[in-house]
Amino acid sequence: MQQYNEVELSALGMAISTVVTIAEILKNNGFAVEKKIKTLTVDMRDEPGARPIPKAKIEIVLGKTEKFDELMAAEAEQNGDNEEQQN
Numbered sequence: 001m002q003q004y005n006e007v008e009l010s011a012l013g014m015a016i017s018t019v020v021t022i023a024e025i026l027k028n029n030g031f032a033v034e035k036k037i038k039t040l041t042v043d044m045r046d047e048p049g050a051r052p053i054p055k056a057k058i059e060i061v062l063g064k065t066e067k068f069d070e071l072m073a074a075e076a077e078q079n080g081d082n083e084e085q086q087n
Contacts, residue, residue: 006035010059012042023060030071032062 011019026032038059043052065071 006061006063007032008059008061010057012044012055012057016056016058019058019060023062026062030065030067032068033065034060035063036061 009019009023023032023034027034036059040057040059041054042057044055045052
């Protein structure tokens with residue numbers, strides 16, 4: 001996400017809660033702001049010719065916060081300090 005201003009997270013079915021959790025962590029830690037959330041139902045087929053099964057889908061678009069680059073630099077510095085202490 002460092003090179004781009006937005007990221008889109010999407011998930012189907014049971015994975016929706018995981019994507020929502022990731023988005024909330026990024027927002028709560030000041031890395032991202034929520035730009036768009038879309039929920040829909042898509043038809044999935046287990047195999048060609050099979051009857052379609054409706055599945056819930058979520059798409060979350062997050063944008064970088066103004067502090068994103070500063071937070072990433074601080075994180076990189078902290079990780080560098082941790083590596084030096086381990087060696």
